[in-house]
Amino acid sequence: MRKIFIPTYQIKTIYDLEPSRLKELGIEVVLSDLDNTLASFRCKDAEEKTIALVNKLKDNGIAFYIASNNTSKRVQRFASTLGIKALSGLRKPLSRRLKRLLDVEGLDKSKTVLVGDQIMTDVIAGNGAGIRTILTEKLVPEDPPWTKFNRIFEKGKRKAINKKGLSQKL
Numbered sequence: 698m699r700k701i702f703i704p705t706y707q708i709k710t711i712y713d714l715e716p717s718r719l720k721e722l723g724i725e726v727v728l729s730d731l732d733n734t735l736a737s738f739r740c741k742d743a744e745e746k747t748i749a750l751v752n753k754l755k756d757n758g759i760a761f762y763i764a765s766n767n768t769s770k771r772v773q774r775f776a777s778t779l780g781i782k783a784l785s786g787l788r789k790p791l792s793r794r795l796k797r798l799l800d801v802e803g804l805d806k807s808k809t810v811l812v813g814d815q816i817m818t819d820v821i822a823g824n825g826a827g828i829r830t831i832l833t834e835k836l837v838p839e840d841p842p843w844t845k846f847n848r849i850f851e852k853g854k855r856k857a858i859n860k861k862g863l864s865q866k867l
């Protein structure tokens with residue numbers, strides 16, 4: 698399998714991230730996908746658990762950004778309750794805008810990870826930008842409608858990655 702499809706790590710959900718484990722791995726910056734990683738696409742405002750996650754990471758010196766393909770309206774509203782920076786219209790799996798975010802914010806690639814629920818967007822974009830990636834499972838069963846085809850493509854890839862043990866479980 699091509700390396701671009703393979704996440705560095707896998708975890709059930711972003712809410713299972715432990716700051717101590719991230720620190721062990723030398724990770725100081727988390728870039729997170731929004732839809733079905735942090736929340737359902739139907740959830741317009743950040744819930745308590747999301748606020749708690751961001752605060753837990755911040756308290757441990759880990760910076761948190763949202764890096765989403767969704768619209769500015771959707772992403773900014775969600776991020777406003779969290780008091781964090783958020784990038785919308787990212788066009789993952791392309792990595793150009795992601796690279797620009799890393800540059801503009803002066804983020805160290807070796808200390809940054811992209812967390813997301815999809816191989817066909819998040820993992821490819823993160824790998825393309827030269828950062829580590831964490832693939833999650835779907836946070837909720839219902840995907841946004843535009844994700845349908847990606848899920849068909851990634852199904853076999855997830856299976857193969859797990860069968861061959863190509864990425865590390867966090």
Ligand SMILES: [Mg+2]
Pocket residue numbers: 730731732733734813814815
């Ligand atoms: Mg997603």
